[in-house]
Amino acid sequence: MGLRNEVVCEKRTYSKEFQSHTHEYGQFLFPLEGSLDIQTEQQRLHLNADYCFYLPPHFKHVYRSNVRNEFLILDMPYTFVTNALEIMYIPLDEQWKSIRYLLLEEASHREQNSSGIRDLTGYVSHQLRKSGSPSIEYIHHHYKEAITLDTLAAMEHYHPVYYSAWFKRKTGKSPSVYINQLRLDEAKQMLGTTSWSMTTISQELGFENSSSFTRWFVKNEGNTPKQYRIIQKG
Incomplete structure (x- = not known):
């Protein structure tokens, strides 16, 4: 037509x-x-x-x-x-x-x-x-939880492979990188503005324990959470 x-x-x-x-x-x-x-x-x-x-x-x-x-x-x-x-x-x-x-x-x-x-x-x-995209809105409400690519793709009625390409066109990032950045931003916010323990913060962000949270934070930020807090509150 x-x-x-x-x-x-x-x-x-x-x-x-x-x-x-x-x-x-x-x-x-x-x-x-x-x-x-x-x-x-x-x-x-x-x-x-x-x-x-x-x-x-x-x-x-x-x-x-x-x-x-x-x-x-x-x-x-x-x-x-x-x-x-x-x-x-x-x-x-x-x-x-x-x-x-x-x-x-x-x-x-x-x-x-x-x-x-x-x-x-x-x-x-x-x-x-x-x-907004239903899957992106879902991510912003549930990024502290385990989220599968299949779950996100189903929300948009896309095949998972196509969904990943669509998501990157829309946000400039892969779903995993996008989710990881949201968690990292939230971790920095907690470390910089609260006196919560590493155990409490790790639980808030959905990690099994403070050790796994610390390893993840060092991998992404280069400093330990405690070092980051000291620098921010300097």
């Missing part, structure tokens, strides 16, 4: 037959009823009432639905999506439900390319740029 210069916001249904195409505009899917199976080269997912989905330009995808379904589709011209070029599988929280409601209202009562529709499309694009 070709270039789309105007915003299109409308309800669509999908058949049981597999269909495949690509397009040069972004597409946002809001579930209204039923579900949709979508597959790209990197992902395979089941879009249901709990999530909405953004598909950037130029991503070939295969899709079908085995159940009665209806979706609100927002086709977004390239000018709206130049900074939103990643596939996004987003929980349909209250904010996105409100956006869906407003789009439904605009689509029902006004012309497709009205200023209201375009303004809402601009807002959707803004929210997409702000939307």
